[in-house]
Amino acid sequence: MPNLLLRLLRTVSTLLIVLFATFLITRLAYQDPAVMLAPRNASQQTIDAVAHALRLDEPWYRQLGYYVYRGPDIQGAPMGLAHWPPALGYSFRHQAPVTDLILAKVPVTLSLAAGALFFSAIFSVALGAIAARYAGSWIDRGLATVSYAALSVPTFLSGMLASYFLFYHLSLRGIHLFPPGGYAPLSEGVGEWARHLLLPWLTLSVAEVGVFQRIVRSSMLNVLSADYVRTARAKGVPEWQVQLRHAWSAALNPVLALGGLELATIMGGAIVTEQMFGLDGVGRLAVTSALDGDFPVVIGTTIFAAFVFVACTLAVDLIVRWRDPASAA
Incomplete structure (x- = not known):
């Protein structure tokens, strides 16, 4: 307490x-x-x-x-x-409370953040587990190269590449799989909502996978080299149970910690991604307000981003301590 x-x-x-x-x-x-x-x-x-x-x-x-x-x-x-x-004050330009303006944009940014983190976590855990399973092999080195390359690609470049290959080229061939931009609320259906957000999700996930995958690999290797894991293997416990019960479970803590920080960062405003794909979220609101001189909105969005960050950090810390009480010492 x-x-x-x-x-x-x-x-x-x-x-x-x-x-x-x-x-x-x-x-x-x-x-x-x-x-x-x-x-x-x-x-x-x-x-x-x-x-x-x-x-x-x-x-x-x-x-x-x-x-x-x-x-x-x-x-x-x-x-x-x-x-x-x-x-959070009153907007001079919009003639409306800043709190109402931010809350109206939260569903867009929250949808963007949640989807990006979901894809990041899925790919990171899978690739990290493969890299740990074949540590030191050409598979591990190949995945490391991919991770470093993903970390080196700026968000605007990955967004442009995704738009060029997955939207522009497909559209030229009559395949209209993705819309040109914008946001479709859940009231229009889950399929339409996801279709509008899939390219932004992939854009944000590229760099996140590069970070998460290496951390998952490192965490799993640390656990797999522990004495109790070697004892479990000596007793004849199947390898898939060792991976699932011990390695994957231990890898969740850093994923949760980093995931909470990344969620807070994206919720504070994924400015580049929102601008590129025409998503009217919190980040776009902050940019347009700063350019218009509507500083109450600038202050309000900054406080909102700070609140989300500290709230996510606190929540993740509590979850990690609940999963591993020894970390509270």
Whole structure:
């Protein structure tokens, strides 16, 4: 219990630090945001009116306090982080609460992250198990080469290659297996939902497989060389049971740990992938808001990404400790 309370305290502290740092960075990045938010060719009087209405003419610490403890009043409703439910501010461009904007994009980003991690885990465990089974052979060396190559390919390049070969060339041959882009919600059917996301899933999975496969291989080799595994083999336990009960089970812990971190990273915004495939997710919202000068949305998406990261980290740590209580020592 003390460890859990300590981790919760660290989580809250991390979010407060992220909030403070993000607020200061946006103040430095947007020296005069009222100019960006005002109509084109607006007079100085109009710009000053926009700044006063949005409290942009006040000192940064008062703006921060207003953001945390009160926030913009919309029909008299408090919008600050300190209220319940906590709000992430109000978008100047969209004229809507930032929390609502983010929640509307979460299904897209969550679908992208969950599918990419699923494919990554499946391929990584399978390839890692094969590499561990044939450690030191040409199969192991070949898989290592593939992993290093996958790690070296940038996401935008793997996305372009996937689009070129699996969409463009197939479309020229009259095979319309994949759509040109966009997102289909689950309400349109699981098949259509998966068809729109398959190329983005494969794009994100390429680099992840390169990381996970080598870690799975290393974990399985460590377990397979342990004394209790050699004892099990000496007793005549079939090799498939040794692999399943001991090696694969031990390999799950690092996969869970890295998977939680990767889920948090993708949920924070897979910006390149969302832009390439026309997915209107959290990452795309953050980019467009940054370009438009809508810094409340920038702050809100950053806090959201930080919250997802610390929440996933905490959840993974608890799951790993539950699976292996000895790691809590």
